[in-house]
Amino acid sequence: MASLRHITVIAPHFKRRLSGVTSTVVQLVPEQQRLGLGIVTLGPGLPDHLPKMRWSDLPSLWRRPDGYRWRVWHARRNNEMLFGLLLKTVLRMPLKLLFTSAAQRHHSGYTKWLLRRMDAVVATSARSGSFLEVAHTVIRHGVDLSVFRPPQSHEDTIAATGLPGKYLIGCFGRVRHQKGTDLFVRAMIELLPHHPDWTAIICGRATAEHQRFADDLKQSVEQAGLSDRIRFLGEVDDIKPWYRRLTLYVAPSRNEGFGLTPLEAMASQTAVVASDTGAYAEMIVPGETGAVVPAGEYELLRDAIGEYLGDPHLPGEHGRRGLDFVRANFALYGEAEALVRVYGALIRNYPTDK
Template identity: 60%
Template sequence: MADTRHIAFKKARDVDVARLLVVAPNFKKRLSGVTSTIIQLLPLQAQRFPIASLGAGLPNFVPRMRWSQVFGLLKRPEGRAFRIWHARRNVEMIGGILLRDVFRAPMKLVFTSAAQRDHKPFTKWLIRRMDAVIATSARSGSFLHVPHTVIRHGVDLSGFVPAEDRGAAVAEAGFAEQRLIGCFGRVREQKGTDLFVAAMIALLPRYPGWTAVITGRVTDDNRAFADGLEAQIAAAGLSERISFLGEVPDIKPWYQRVSLYVAPSRNEGFGLTPLEAMASGAAVVASDAGAYAEMIVPGATGAVVPAGDGAALLRAIQVYLDDPALAEAHGLKALAHARATFPLEGEADAIQAVYERLWQGATS
């Protein structure tokens, strides 16, 4: 078994590279789904074995080594014949290949793929050089042409929890006596924000008890897109009913406030937001992008519609606006489903099993 001694990493200087068994690089400064996965997983994994990230854009509670410590990876770790380099992006696979094959670091390479498309030739070349490959869903695994293990992402059930009193939480946010419909994430066409706005413009005038809230970063290249949506909302006279909140410091309270969460992405890697909403007790209407269809039980925890189909999205949402009690019932079932099927600990267990197989001499 792996060394499960816990290292209480607080800052990069706390990492003892000699004992480090796993490196999970993060070579992207901007927050992304991959970065969110690392932020959630590594503190939990660090309770089981010595692990650290390498890169920027991570909070201090995530174990992280310094770039100056990379040379320490050229030596064997204590108690193991090699370390594991767990990449989640092409550039991180390249870094691992350089360390293993050029600098002869005692290292095995693991890659997690969330892509929902056929990989480009260079990516395929990189993947073939991995020692183990993980797919985040059966759908993403279908695009891989190498042996792989399907490990779906989990959700932090200690962080994402239902509100003790949703009505009070909604009132605290300034939406007293309203039910909220949420759509969270980056505001852009890929995420289907325009499909959500169109559905809300069509539906909300008929349902005065519901209000829509949209959160998420608007990058410079999507500013015109977001401004256009806000202009449509203003023209419809719904600026008080469809609120753009921008990037919020903590998304968890907003999940607690929504009775219905909508994930209308046109395309996605995995997509964590429906799981976060379910763990917070909300029913979910989602497209079949990413792994959404593998998360939701139609007719029990929510609904799944074809990606990019605005009419189908509207119809699925309307079912819940017509029957708020159904939204509450499906939200309770979604909570139970998330807790039973998608705990973060389950993802950590499955990833550790892949590491163990490598350490024990298996290759897949």
């Protein structure tokens, strides 16, 4: 059994399917380890390189970590909050409970009940924090600048893909109504005939419940005679080079919790047009690093995209500024350091020898 003597933070992950929370945990935990934090994950759906504890290790949580009276249980979902609460209040394990909230909606009575029982709460944006009725700290997500980087070689160009055109525009994520994939496809059908140098790609899979939605979009593209210039690539093995190959990235979501893709694009020196949902408006400086339009407003989204398609030099300029902005404000290590300070505030004043 792996020793938990030096582990002060448990990051549960109670979902097998890939999600935004998964991406956050996968990026953050190694960065927190580099800061010297003793942290492990618990649960399915995470890559093998992350530090893990087994379910059979749970009894070890009754034993306090070396030098401290508590560990931090850092939950990001309701079921993780509830499980931590049971460990703390029913099994009397020495835990401090922390929850990160990304939701931008009024919480249910059940969620509010759980939140009131947390020892600390973090919001991922000022907007998500505005829906909380408990004291909280705003810590925005960051992006790993060693993983998402500007183009450096021929492999980072549209020419390397074999796709037609000089410029690439893309929309990444699950293919579904919530993500606004239909708004992007509709805009491409309307705009691309006027901009022959551009090709559009959609990267991401459609789950079974959204397959009809995806099929309808593909049929619309075929009927418009644009199947060669609007490509559905599905779920690609590695999304990072695709960000670097883009001239413009579009995030047309109708609803998001936080949304990392604009940051990943900007870290790749790609300009962004995004809807005003999630934390997108906090990531983008309109007119300098990209454009922000009201969520679900098709005409405004189309027109914002059209400005970039009509002037290919503009996204290049905004992409360079966006890279500087992300480096200054959204580096992953900044998020990791801020969370470590929260952990410390929960446990640092309570060593076992006091």
